[in-house]
Amino acid sequence: MYSPDIIGHQALRERLLERLKTGRIRGSLLFTGPEGIGKRRVGLELAQRELCLRRSACGQCEPCRMFAGEELPFELPNLLRITPEGKAGVIRIDQIREGLDSTNQPRFSRGVIEWASLAPALGCHRWILVEEAHRLNESSGNILLKTLEEPPAGTHFILVTHRPEALLQTIRSRCERIPLAPLSLAEAWAVALRNGWDTSDQERWTALGEGSLRFLDEATFRRAEAQVEAWIALMGGASFAAWSGPLLPEKESALAQGEQLRQPLELLLRLLADLARMHAGEPPALAPWREALAPVATRLRNLKAPQEVILEALRHLPRNLSPEPLLREVALAIGV
Numbered sequence: 001m002y003s004p005d006i007i008g009h010q011a012l013r014e015r016l017l018e019r020l021k022t023g024r025i026r027g028s029l030l031f032t033g034p035e036g037i038g039k040r041r042v043g044l045e046l047a048q049r050e051l052c053l054r055r056s057a058c059g060q061c062e063p064c065r066m067f068a069g070e071e072l073p074f075e076l077p078n079l080l081r082i083t084p085e086g087k088a089g090v091i092r093i094d095q096i097r098e099g100l101d102s103t104n105q106p107r108f109s110r111g112v113i114e115w116a117s118l119a120p121a122l123g124c125h126r127w128i129l130v131e132e133a134h135r136l137n138e139s140s141g142n143i144l145l146k147t148l149e150e151p152p153a154g155t156h157f158i159l160v161t162h163r164p165e166a167l168l169q170t171i172r173s174r175c176e177r178i179p180l181a182p183l184s185l186a187e188a189w190a191v192a193l194r195n196g197w198d199t200s201d202q203e204r205w206t207a208l209g210e211g212s213l214r215f216l217d218e219a220t221f222r223r224a225e226a227q228v229e230a231w232i233a234l235m236g237g238a239s240f241a242a243w244s245g246p247l248l249p250e251k252e253s254a255l256a257q258g259e260q261l262r263q264p265l266e267l268l269l270r271l272l273a274d275l276a277r278m279h280a281g282e283p284p285a286l287a288p289w290r291e292a293l294a295p296v297a298t299r300l301r302n303l304k305a306p307q308e309v310i311l312e313a314l315r316h317l318p319r320n321l322s323p324e325p326l327l328r329e330v331a332l333a334i335g336v
C-alpha cells in the first residue's frame, strides 16, 4: 500500500492517504519539521501513488521508478515541483508566473498559475510541490498567494520548509500545517545503511543527524564532523587561522556564502547546549565528542554571552556579510 522506499512517518502517511481517499484534504498544505527528515518524500508519495500502475506507490513499476532516482522529475502529468534557483537560492517570480529557469529556457511548459488552473484527470489529483518554501521572496510569495487561497478542485499545493517562521504570514495562514517529527535514530540509520554507510560511523552519524538524513552524503557529513572538531579546538583556545578552514564557506558551493555559515553556527549552538548539560552533570547529546568536550566544559563556564553572539550572527546571515570577520567574532566569544 505504501512506497517500500520510504522509512518512517508511517502514521502520518496513512492519515494523509485516508483523508485523500475520503476527500478531506485541504487544497494547500504546509509540511514543516527539521531539515532532511523526508518531508518532500512524503509529499511526493501522494503524487507517486496516483501515477503508479498499481495505484499503490509500489516502487517497482515504470512510473514509480521516476520517483526513485537521484534526479527527480520536475514536471509529470500530475506533479509540478518548484525549487529555489541560482546562487541566491530564491524562488523567483517568473518561476511562479512563467515557469522559466535562470537561463530563460522553458523548463516547464507552463508557469505554476496556469498549471494549477488545469483540471486534473478523472480520479486523479494534481500536486504542486514547493520545496524550501521559505525561499519564496515577497513578490513570488504574493503572486502564489492568490492561487493558494483557492486552488481548483483536485489540485493541491504542498509547501515544504524547515523554516516556517521565514514564510510570509499570509501564506502560512492559508495553509493547513502538517508537522513532521524527526525519524527515530534507528529509522535514520536504516536509511544510512541502505545508502552504503559503515557501522564504524554509526555513533557519530546518528548523533550529528538527530533523526534526519541531512548527512546522508558523505562529504557533507565529513564537513560537519570537521566543523565540530574545529569549534572544540577554538573553544580550547586554538588559533583561528589554523582551525577556521572547515568553517568558512566553500567557493564552489551553489549556496550563498552567508547561508553556508548557518550549519557551523547551528552546530556551535548544539555544542554550547552540550556544555550546559555537562555543567549540570548530564551527558552531552553529541556523545561521541564527550571526551573532547570535557576539558572545555571545565574552562568555559559562561555560555550565555557566546550564545547571544551566535544568535546575533545567525540573524545577520540573510544580509550576507563577509563570512570571515563574522566567524572571527564568534571564535573570540568562545575562545578561552
Ligand SMILES: [Zn+2]
Pocket: 051, 052, 053, 054, 055, 056, 057, 058, 059, 060, 061, 062, 063, 064
Ligand atoms: Zn508503482
